[in-house]
Amino acid sequence: MLRHAIAPPSGWTKAPHTVVRSRRMNSDAKILLLYVQGLPDSATDHPLGELARKLDMKGRSYQQAKKQLTEHGYLHEWRSQGDGGRWMTEQLLSSTPLTRDEAGSVRAKLSPEAGQLERPEQPPCPRPPSAQSPTVGEPTTWPVGGYEPEEEHDEENSPPNPPSEPKPKPKQKPTPDPEATPTPRSLARAERVLLSLRHSRRELLLGVGEARALAGKAARWLERGVTESDLRHALLAEPPKEGVRSAFGFLGHRLTHKCPVPAAPAATPEPPPPPVRALIACTGTGTGTDAEEHLFRPLGDETECAECRRATAYASWMVDTDTYDFPADMTWRQRVVAVAKADALRGKPA
Numbered sequence: 001m002l003r004h005a006i007a008p009p010s011g012w013t014k015a016p017h018t019v020v021r022s023r024r025m026n027s028d029a030k031i032l033l034l035y036v037q038g039l040p041d042s043a044t045d046h047p048l049g050e051l052a053r054k055l056d057m058k059g060r061s062y063q064q065a066k067k068q069l070t071e072h073g074y075l076h077e078w079r080s081q082g083d084g085g086r087w088m089t090e091q092l093l094s095s096t097p098l099t100r101d102e103a104g105s106v107r108a109k110l111s112p113e114a115g116q117l118e119r120p121e122q123p124p125c126p127r128p129p130s131a132q133s134p135t136v137g138e139p140t141t142w143p144v145g146g147y148e149p150e151e152e153h154d155e156e157n158s159p160p161n162p163p164s165e166p167k168p169k170p171k172q173k174p175t176p177d178p179e180a181t182p183t184p185r186s187l188a189r190a191e192r193v194l195l196s197l198r199h200s201r202r203e204l205l206l207g208v209g210e211a212r213a214l215a216g217k218a219a220r221w222l223e224r225g226v227t228e229s230d231l232r233h234a235l236l237a238e239p240p241k242e243g244v245r246s247a248f249g250f251l252g253h254r255l256t257h258k259c260p261v262p263a264a265p266a267a268t269p270e271p272p273p274p275p276v277r278a279l280i281a282c283t284g285t286g287t288g289t290d291a292e293e294h295l296f297r298p299l300g301d302e303t304e305c306a307e308c309r310r311a312t313a314y315a316s317w318m319v320d321t322d323t324y325d326f327p328a329d330m331t332w333r334q335r336v337v338a339v340a341k342a343d344a345l346r347g348k349p350a
Helices: 027-037 048-053 059-071 100-110 184-199 208-223 228-236 247-257 306-321 332-346
Strands: 075-081 087-093
Touching (some): 027 059, 027 087, 059 075, 075 100, 184 208, 184 228, 208 228, 228 247, 306 332
Antiparallel strands (some): 075 087
């Protein structure tokens, strides 16, 4: 890429590279920042939204640009309430990012009366009517509870037609996990296996409540394909030499860590290959006694080889079109058979 740049002698604005090359701000935010920085002092007493409208920047474009400038420290705002109860917004747009404290220091230098406009977030309760001085002019309403009257906002805070908020989607019920909630039939089978262990080993005697508490773990293995016999064998195999102190704890540990893995299903056998047919003599080699006989292996019930079947089809076409032209890819055998068949169809002797 070639570049030719000449700095203008006047009427220009310095643009930091951090602004021009920033990937975190869109073009609207950059243009709005540079446009305001290049304005004379007499034109900076207008709100940022009014200046943006002069650039044909409205609605969402302005709100997005303002949000990005605020997030990256180029724009700072202060809301304050004057003596008459009127709320006002003071904005500071800098060419370099500033922290909140740094922006406050710049504001204090540029606007000495800024400190006098500060008011607490919750305005004090109004004095009783008897203690107030009489006022002149039309009565005004007092701000209630620290909320700001919407009609007195200086800065546009929303686009003309704000988008409607999406309706919250109804919460979907979670899909039950088949392993977490075994079927009643599996639970009954598992409980029966656990209660039958005492007949093989007396120390594995379980109460009905204990068997039901362990039935959930055992039922999961049954639902995975383990048979009742394999489950019983896994719980009884390799008894500890020191014996079992707690049948409930011992069986719970085995159900968690030493249950058998269900056998993989047997692979479906591949179908046997089709039988190999015997060689037969082709019946389409010609019509004369000197016709050369050849053999081929049929795939079905056909009696002619592939070459002769093609020659038969081409012979019908030769009779219909009264031509003896052959395609270039036809073999000599196909041509001879095609001519013989065509002559036979025309009634000529072979």
